[in-house]
Amino acid sequence: MATKILLPIDHTDDRSWKKALATALEQAKFYGAELHAVEVIPEIIQLPNLPEGYGSGAKDYVRGKVEAILAANDAAYVPVHIEEGSVYREILKLAHKDGYDMIIMASAKGDFPNYEIGPNLARVVRNAHCTVMVVRD
Template structure:
């Protein structure tokens, strides 16, 4: 039984949520569980030609974009977590730290031999402490 469900979302790629969001909402209703969304901003390497505050405001921008997606899909009450770093590591850290017991994650189109299992998805499935539901495209 799930009590807390985590849905990783990429606001720039609707394949990350278009099919997974309705299924995550359905699972949350079925189990009476909390549903949370997470979006990870990849680390920006500090290059000498970039200003010190490069990327400032990124969390707010991504948070608003994810919230707009949730609002448009009748999921306004879903809390949003915005993390920075390695995508799979941040998903796994949040899931473990906050006691999520299910991750609903979308597959992505890939090339042979991975087809629909990208490196972040593979690492989440392989290393998660909890159940991972993969929603195929």
């Protein structure tokens, strides 16, 4: 039984959330669980030629994009977390720290037998302390 569900989203790729969001909403309703969304911004590399403060405002921009996706799918009430760093590490850290007992992630469709399971999804599945539901496209 799930009481707290985490849904990683990449606002730049609707395959990361389109089907998974619907599944997460169903699971949250079925279990009476809290649903939270997270997007991880990859670490911004500090190169000497980048201006000071490069990337400031990125979290607010991404939060707005994720909130718009949720609102357009009747899920505006879902809390949004924006993390920065390694995608799979930040998902795992958040899930462990905040006591999530289920993570729902999407996997893009590939041709049999090569279903597309990217490195972030594979690492989350292998290392999560909780149940991980993979939603196939």
